[in-house]
Amino acid sequence: MASTFSADCLHEIFEHLEEDKTALYSCSLVNRLWCKISVKILWRNIWNYKVIYQQPSLRAVSSILSTLIACLPDKSKELLHQNNIFISTPTSKSPLFNYAAFCKVLSICGIGKIVDNVLRNGIPDNSPSLKNKYYIIANEIIKMFMDQISLKKLIYDQKIQLNKFSFTCYFGAKDLSELRCSSYLTSDFFYWLSRTCHNLQLIAIEFHNHEISKELKEFISSQNNLKSLILISYYNNSWSNIIPALKKHSSTLTKLHLYSYSKNVIVPLLFVSLFTNLREFILSFYRESDTEDFKSLQYAKFPKLQTLKIPYQCPNPEHVIKFLETNGKYLKKFYTIENYNALNLSIAKLCPNLQRLFIRFNRDEIDILKAILINCQYLESIKIWCGEDYLIEKEVLKTVANYSLNNFCELKLFNHSKSDFVSSEDLESFFISWKNRKSKQLLKLTILKDTKIDNNCYYGLDEYEENMKIIEKYESLRIIKFRAKDYIKEEEEEEVLDNHYFFKIGII
Numbered sequence: 196m197a198s199t200f201s202a203d204c205l206h207e208i209f210e211h212l213e214e215d216k217t218a219l220y221s222c223s224l225v226n227r228l229w230c231k232i233s234v235k236i237l238w239r240n241i242w243n244y245k246v247i248y249q250q251p252s253l254r255a256v257s258s259i260l261s262t263l264i265a266c267l268p269d270k271s272k273e274l275l276h277q278n279n280i281f282i283s284t285p286t287s288k289s290p291l292f293n294y295a296a297f298c299k300v301l302s303i304c305g306i307g308k309i310v311d312n313v314l315r316n317g318i319p320d321n322s323p324s325l326k327n328k329y330y331i332i333a334n335e336i337i338k339m340f341m342d343q344i345s346l347k348k349l350i351y352d353q354k355i356q357l358n359k360f361s362f363t364c365y366f367g368a369k370d371l372s373e374l375r376c377s378s379y380l381t382s383d384f385f386y387w388l389s390r391t392c393h394n395l396q397l398i399a400i401e402f403h404n405h406e407i408s409k410e411l412k413e414f415i416s417s418q419n420n421l422k423s424l425i426l427i428s429y430y431n432n433s434w435s436n437i438i439p440a441l442k443k444h445s446s447t448l449t450k451l452h453l454y455s456y457s458k459n460v461i462v463p464l465l466f467v468s469l470f471t472n473l474r475e476f477i478l479s480f481y482r483e484s485d486t487e488d489f490k491s492l493q494y495a496k497f498p499k500l501q502t503l504k505i506p507y508q509c510p511n512p513e514h515v516i517k518f519l520e521t522n523g524k525y526l527k528k529f530y531t532i533e534n535y536n537a538l539n540l541s542i543a544k545l546c547p548n549l550q551r552l553f554i555r556f557n558r559d560e561i562d563i564l565k566a567i568l569i570n571c572q573y574l575e576s577i578k579i580w581c582g583e584d585y586l587i588e589k590e591v592l593k594t595v596a597n598y599s600l601n602n603f604c605e606l607k608l609f610n611h612s613k614s615d616f617v618s619s620e621d622l623e624s625f626f627i628s629w630k631n632r633k634s635k636q637l638l639k640l641t642i643l644k645d646t647k648i649d650n651n652c653y654y655g656l657d658e659y660e661e662n663m664k665i666i667e668k669y670e671s672l673r674i675i676k677f678r679a680k681d682y683i684k685e686e687e688e689e690e691v692l693d694n695h696y697f698f699k700i701g702i703i
Contacts, residue, residue: 205232212236231292238297242305242350253316256309261285263336266295271335280328282313301340302350306333348373351380375399375425378407378432385410389417397450399425400434407436415440423450428457438466445469449499452477455485464488468495475502478510486510493517502528506686509533519545527551527573534585539563543570550602553578556586561594568598576605578643578685588656589617596628604636609643609682610655619661626669638675640666643682655679 265284489510523545534555
């Protein structure tokens with residue numbers, strides 16, 4: 196049966212299994228063709244950026260490192276032996292595939308973590324040879340990557356200093372489409388990039404220092420069709436020095452994500468008005484003072500803007516309302532944690548074409564939810580906090596059942612604290628109302644949970660056995676599709692947490 200599928204057909208099928216590594220591994224055991232196709236997908240990106248602060252298992256990193264060592268050219272292996280570095284490989288023979296050649300993503304920090312974890316397992320932390328061996332192994336692996344593969348994504352921050360490694364000799368990154376890096380990196384690095392990489396689609400830069408090199412500015416200017424830009428500011432630094440280099444991209448940039456963790460510095464925002472073709476704008480600031488310059492954007496026009504997300508400190512709500520008066524009619528997605536009454540009221544009037552929404556409603560604002568459901572005729576999905584100062588869960592269900600329009604098909608509920616009890620009768624009444632709607636759309640009902648909180652503190656409607664019986668009943672009738680989901684994971688997928696890689700580098 197396995198041999199009846201062509202390679203192209205198998206590749207198309209396996210692409211849908213990219214997130215299911217267990218299934219891909221099982222496919223690799225069928226025959227050589229299946230093995231090659233599944234291994235190419237498994238090794239495409241061996242770094243897991245969605246793991247926050249997770250310590251990778253020694254078994255996993257040892258397996259990756261030993262495989263990479265087996266793929267090293269003979270010259271590199273000899274160098275390791277000369278420096279008394281002996282890392283076992285999966286087999287004494289040549290590996291079945293050149294696994295490194297399958298990788299399209301290179302994380303310099305990820306390689307550093309792998310090497311460091313394996314070395315520290317066998318050598319005391321105070322060993323004088325540890326650091327030298329660390330650099331030798333990491334450098335040889337990076338050289339192999341840069342020499343023989345066509346990289347699509349390069350992730351290089353300041354956490355690993357490979358001072359013996361020169362990028363000028365290696366050309367594997369000439370086809371890069373995505374770069375994530377730190378402004379700390381040497382001017383030589385950016386000089387090399389500006390000569391070899393001109394077609395990046397996404398650039399993400401962490402700003403840790405005041406001085407921005409001329410080479411970094413030239414590198415940004417050298418790009419021909421930059422579409423996505425992520426700028427992250429730390430301490431008392433900002434991106435103000437590179438704004439002139441960004442002007443060239445005013446017509447091509449469609450996604451802009453700004454993150455600020457600065458102190459005692461005004462983060463400039465007026466430059467955002469240059470990018471009139473923006474489709475997505477994320478403003479993730481942790482201090483209220485960082486948002487002061489948003490007032491310079493309140494009258495700016497973005498006729499193609501479809502997504503606006505402000506997940507932490509919201510600018511002055513009056514400035515946001517002014518911004519929505521100009522741009523709200525274009526929005527399809529809007530996300531903010533602000534629960535300012537006037538702002539909530541303005542959404543129904545100013546954002547008629549919304550498809551997805553998250554705002555926090557105060558406990559007495561059920562009428563505002565009703566107005567949004569009625570006036571936002573294209574609304575498909577809404578996420579709502581319940582409990583204490585927020586809406587009552589039972590009232591939300593009743594309002595959604597009675598006032599949501601035909602396009603509506605997804606409700607996400609997060610109980611921030613204990614809400615009024617939703618009885619099985621209330622829940623069944625909601626499902627019956629949904630069943631009797633003219634649209635006959637299946638409802639996606641998601642209960643969000645904060646897994647960091649002790650289970651005894653969780654008060655979602657699905658914690659009650661009788662409610663779960665009702666849920667299962669209407670799932671079997673295909674009236675609803677239910678799932679319970681980690682709130683943090685949901686926020687990551689919505690790109691409203693620190694989804695840039697600097698906080699998420701881990702190893703599978």
